[in-house]
Amino acid sequence: MASEWDWEGGEGLLGMDDPAEWDAACERGENHLGTAAIGLAYGCSLEEAAPRIVRAMQLPDFEQRRYAFTAAGAAARVNRNLTPQLYAAARDEGPKGIAVHAIADTLYAVPFRRLPLWFKWRKVRSKARNKLESWWLRSGEAVGDAWRSLRGRRS
CATH class of the missing domain: 1.20.5 (Single alpha-helices involved in coiled-coils or other helix-helix interfaces)
Structure with a gap:
C-alpha cells in the first residue's frame, strides 16, 4: 500500500494524525519524521504522540531532532502536561541546546504543580x-x- 503522505518533500506532514503511519515511515527510514512528529503532537493524544516524539528526538538528522523538540513544546501547549519520557528528554538535552524552546513552552504551558x-x-x-x-x-x-x-x- 502506497503512503498518502509526502515523506520525500515533507509537504503536508504537519497534518500527520496517524501514529501507525509514522511508525511505518520510521521503519522505512523516511525523511521528515521530526516534522511529522509536530503533526502528531497536534493531531493525537499525548499518550500516542509522546513515544514517537521521543524517538524523533534521537534521529541522526539535526534539523529533524530540532523539529522533534518543537513537537514536545507543542505537546506541552496542547495538553498542558508531558509524559515522564518527554520531560526527561528535554532535561537531558538541557536549557542551552536545541531543547531551549521546548523547555520554555513547557514552563509556560504546564501548571507548576504538574512539573517535575x-x-x-x-x-x-x-x-x-x-x-x-x-x-x-x-x-x-x-x-x-x-x-x-x-x-x-x-x-
Whole structure:
C-alpha cells in the first residue's frame, strides 16, 4: 500500500494524525519524521504522540531532532502536561541546546504543580532572574534620572 503522505518533500506532514503511519515511515527510514512528529503532537493524544516524539528526538538528522523538540513544546501547549519520557528528554538535552524552546513552552504551558522537580527549579530560577533584572534596570533608570537632574541644575 502506497503512503498518502509526502515523506520525500515533507509537504503536508504537519497534518500527520496517524501514529501507525509514522511508525511505518520510521521503519522505512523516511525523511521528515521530526516534522511529522509536530503533526502528531497536534493531531493525537499525548499518550500516542509522546513515544514517537521521543524517538524523533534521537534521529541522526539535526534539523529533524530540532523539529522533534518543537513537537514536545507543542505537546506541552496542547495538553498542558508531558509524559515522564518527554520531560526527561528535554532535561537531558538541557536549557542551552536545541531543547531551549521546548523547555520554555513547557514552563509556560504546564501548571507548576504538574512539573517535575528539575522543571520547577528552572521556573523558580527564571522568575527570580527576571525579577532581579527588572530591579537592576529600574535602579539604572533611577540613577540616570538623578544624574540628568543634577546636571540640569548646574547649567
